[in-house]
Amino acid sequence: MESKVAYENGLNLKATELRLGLPGTDIESEEQALSSARNNKRPLPDNSKECGLKGSSDDAQHSDHETAPPAKAQIVGWPPIRSYRKNNLQPKKGEAEASGIYVKVSMDGAPYLRKIDLRVYKGYPELLKALENMFKFTIGEYSEREGYKGSEFAPTYEDKDGDWMLVGDVPWDMFMSSCKRLRIMKGSEARGLGCGV
Amino acid sequence: MNLKRKNPNPDPSSPDSDESTQLSSPFPDEVLERVLSLLNSRKDRNSVSLVCKDWYDAERWSRTHVFIGNCYSVSPEILTRRFPNIRSVTLKGKPRFSDFDLVPPKWGACVHSWLLVFATKYHFLEALRLKRMTVSDESLKFLALSFPNFKALSLLSCDGFSTDGLASITTHCKNLTELDIQENDIDDKSGKWLSCFPENFMSLEVLNFANLNSDVNFEALERLVSWCKSLKVLKVNENITLEQLQRLLVLAPHLREVGTGSLLQELTPRQHSELKSAFSNCKNLNILSGFTEVTSIFLPVLYPACTNLTFLNLSYAVLQSDELSNLLIHCPLLQRLWVLDSVEDEGLEAVGSNCPLLEELRVFPASDPHEDEIVHGVTEIGFLAVSYGCKKLHYVLYFCRRMTNAAVTTIVQNCPDFTHFRLCIMNPRQPDYQTGEPMDEAFGAVVKTCTKLRRLAVSGLLTDLTFEYIGKYAKNLETLSVAFAGSSDWGMECVLKGCPKLRKLEIRDCPFGNAALLSSFRKYESMRSLWMSGCKVTMNGCRLLAQEMPRLNVEVIKECGNDDCQADKLYVYRSVAGPRKDAPPFVLTL
Numbered sequence: 001m002e003s004k005v006a007y008e009n010g011l012n013l014k015a016t017e018l019r020l021g022l023p024g025t026d027i028e029s030e031e032q033a034l035s036s037a038r039n040n041k042r043p044l045p046d047n048s049k050e051c052g053l054k055g056s057s058d059d060a061q062h063s064d065h066e067t068a069p070p071a072k073a074q075i076v077g078w079p080p081i082r083s084y085r086k087n088n089l090q091p092k093k094g095e096a097e098a099s100g101i102y103v104k105v106s107m108d109g110a111p112y113l114r115k116i117d118l119r120v121y122k123g124y125p126e127l128l129k130a131l132e133n134m135f136k137f138t139i140g141e142y143s144e145r146e147g148y149k150g151s152e153f154a155p156t157y158e159d160k161d162g163d164w165m166l167v168g169d170v171p172w173d174m175f176m177s178s179c180k181r182l183r184i185m186k187g188s189e190a191r192g193l194g195c196g197v
Numbered sequence: 198m199n200l201k202r203k204n205p206n207p208d209p210s211s212p213d214s215d216e217s218t219q220l221s222s223p224f225p226d227e228v229l230e231r232v233l234s235l236l237n238s239r240k241d242r243n244s245v246s247l248v249c250k251d252w253y254d255a256e257r258w259s260r261t262h263v264f265i266g267n268c269y270s271v272s273p274e275i276l277t278r279r280f281p282n283i284r285s286v287t288l289k290g291k292p293r294f295s296d297f298d299l300v301p302p303k304w305g306a307c308v309h310s311w312l313l314v315f316a317t318k319y320h321f322l323e324a325l326r327l328k329r330m331t332v333s334d335e336s337l338k339f340l341a342l343s344f345p346n347f348k349a350l351s352l353l354s355c356d357g358f359s360t361d362g363l364a365s366i367t368t369h370c371k372n373l374t375e376l377d378i379q380e381n382d383i384d385d386k387s388g389k390w391l392s393c394f395p396e397n398f399m400s401l402e403v404l405n406f407a408n409l410n411s412d413v414n415f416e417a418l419e420r421l422v423s424w425c426k427s428l429k430v431l432k433v434n435e436n437i438t439l440e441q442l443q444r445l446l447v448l449a450p451h452l453r454e455v456g457t458g459s460l461l462q463e464l465t466p467r468q469h470s471e472l473k474s475a476f477s478n479c480k481n482l483n484i485l486s487g488f489t490e491v492t493s494i495f496l497p498v499l500y501p502a503c504t505n506l507t508f509l510n511l512s513y514a515v516l517q518s519d520e521l522s523n524l525l526i527h528c529p530l531l532q533r534l535w536v537l538d539s540v541e542d543e544g545l546e547a548v549g550s551n552c553p554l555l556e557e558l559r560v561f562p563a564s565d566p567h568e569d570e571i572v573h574g575v576t577e578i579g580f581l582a583v584s585y586g587c588k589k590l591h592y593v594l595y596f597c598r599r600m601t602n603a604a605v606t607t608i609v610q611n612c613p614d615f616t617h618f619r620l621c622i623m624n625p626r627q628p629d630y631q632t633g634e635p636m637d638e639a640f641g642a643v644v645k646t647c648t649k650l651r652r653l654a655v656s657g658l659l660t661d662l663t664f665e666y667i668g669k670y671a672k673n674l675e676t677l678s679v680a681f682a683g684s685s686d687w688g689m690e691c692v693l694k695g696c697p698k699l700r701k702l703e704i705r706d707c708p709f710g711n712a713a714l715l716s717s718f719r720k721y722e723s724m725r726s727l728w729m730s731g732c733k734v735t736m737n738g739c740r741l742l743a744q745e746m747p748r749l750n751v752e753v754i755k756e757c758g759n760d761d762c763q764a765d766k767l768y769v770y771r772s773v774a775g776p777r778k779d780a781p782p783f784v785l786t787l
Binding site for chain 2: 076077078079080081082084086088102103
């Protein structure tokens with residue numbers, strides 16, 4: 001009975017509105033009313049009674065406050081999955097990839113490969129500099145028309161389609177998401193790439 | 198060797214003997230005990246103990262394993278008095294909703310008081326399996342030092358301890374065969390516990406540290422695996438690389454169950470083929486799990502190992518439908534599958550097509566449904582597809598975004614043998630998305646068709662009709678979970694009056710009040726427990742219940758800020774141990 005009175009106090013009219021259909025923002029206000037019961041924002045008129053158990057209950061509330069305050073209404077303990085599993089949920093689909101994009105780097109003539117994290121670099125200049133340092137060589141000047149001029153090396157990469165592309169042609173973000181591995185080509189092969197197709 | 202007990206020649210004039218000696222069994226007690234020691238099922242043992250006093254005695258002396266579903270239903274003193282020869286104990290503590298943060302911390306279920314009694318009464322204790330108990334490092338140390346024969350420790354969904362406690366176990370338990378640490382709220386300080394195993398330690402058969410995040414010393418792990426020739430289960434954590442895993446598999450090709458580490462690595466072709474060959478050499482491999490941060494490049498490595506797989510746990514792997522599909526083609530013998538809903542309906546269609554022997558399916562949400570703006574996940578389509586292809590399906594846990602009455606009706610017609618049906622439509626009170634009607638008919642179909650149903654979890658928009666159906670048809674139902682459902686007290690009354698085998702009833706956020714609670718108060722003595730939170734019961738109603746039923750523990754968890762009249766969280770359970778002596782201030786025993 002008490003809770004009904006609270007709702008009729010004008011704070012949750014939407015919650016009492018009967019609606020069917022797919023849940024939209026309207027259901028959220030109902031959830032908000034429910035979740036507010038969990039985090040002490042219950043719209044009860046009579047909140048003046050001091051609870052003598054305040055000390056230990058504070059702990060209880062902190063545990064209920066694990067979830068952020070309802071921007072989009074959160075219900076404590078819903079959906080019913082164990083905390084351990086919940087903590088392993090990915091908030092966004094891309095999150096798993098966001099934690100480091102490691103690609104192999106090979107250089108023609110070098111005995112072994114290296115591995116770099118593309119996320120570490122902010123753009124092509126930094127990447128190329130890093131490659132130069134790693135393999136102790138110099139890359140020439142990049143131009144759209146002629147590729148890398150002034151050195152016998154050309155940085156290339158294999159993209160998602162399996163094609164070998166010249167590093168630098170596409171925007172950095174596109175490169176990061178499509179690059180599968182890097183190869184620093186040497187000699188005539190490298191020069192071949194530089195000429196206009 | 199059983200301890201000697203009563204006089205084999207009972208004095209007919211002694212008060213104990215009465216009719217049991219006149220009607221006593223024609224063979225000596227030792228024989229009876231021998232026969233009874235072959236009984237493993239606890240239901241059978243309970244039945245046996247009710248036959249007559251002789252059988253009760255023979256059973257209690259021959260029992261070596263005891264299962265306690267609610268640690269507060271009995272005291273360690275009563276337990277040890279009845280069963281003197283226990284070697285293995287399983288203890289469950291907190292109410293199940295504590296897994297979902299509905300029970301405040303420091304609620305209780307501490308194992309320590311049990312260990313103190315066991316140390317004197319069960320000196321030869323070998324195994325302890327705890328679920329939802331509070332375990333301290335001090336308890337773990339006490340355990341490690343008090344039981345010279347201790348062999349197996351399993352901790353699931355427990356809290357209160359750190360990796361220091363694990364170190365006590367690995368340091369002192371010379372005969373350890375099993376260490377299974379799963380989904381606990383553990384203070385993960387370091388992986389040093391693994392290095393505490395003695396140098397020539399050989400007895401380990403089960404090692405599961407998949408849910409611990411600290412680095413362990415790989416050399417120590419490698420040494421352990423190479424020495425423990427009986428190792429059957431090895432589940433490593435995320436920090437173990439693919440290369441390290443490959444080395445471990447080469448050392449232990451006899452493994453039955455493997456949990457992988459992190460799979461987010463690129464492999465050279467040589468590494469790829471070495472790993473593939475290591476997996477295919479594991480001829481006994483039945484169970485695979487782990488798969489955190491999996492990439493599709495890795496999965497083909499597993500294909501040769503999948504031929505004999507019976508259980509595949511992909512519930513931490515964000516797989517797409519085609520990745521799952523390609524994997525399942527190689528798993529014809531699969532009986533149990535756990536996946537994330539990232540595989541979507543298409544992935545489940547692949548399940549239906551490739552896994553004819555499937556008996557259990559669990560589909561967990563891959564992302565937080567509150568945060569995910571885009572609607573992904575699975576729907577009724579996936580579930581239907583599985584039901585058409587997997588006729589042996591009897592256990593399902595299904596988190597979905599939408600469902601229809603028609604689909605569920607068809608599903609249970611395809612698979613009438615469900616024993617466990619746990620459906621979670623993730624938006625509370627969501628109706629049938631096609632008709633806009635409540636989901637009553639869906640669950641009606643479940644209980645009418647699935648006569649073997651033992652466990653049911655309901656969701657979606659439900660009226661009292663659902664509970665009428667459950668009360669009327671679910672005659673074998675033992676566990677019922679209800680959330681955001683029902684219209685009035687009548688719903689709960691139907692269940693309490695109708696389900697004769699009901700043991701556990703857990704309810705949250707339903708409009709059930711005192712009338713429902715008190716409608717069948719005698720019922721609770723035949724049940725393990727009742728949980729009601731966010732419902733309409735009041736303190737007065739609970740007090741009435743406590744008055745009527747003195748052998749029940751009626752506990753209310755009081756949280757500050759709530760109306761003093763409302764009993765926001767109610768936990769009722771039967772007990773022979775009387776009210777709790779260790780209740781914290783926020784738990785009121787009425």
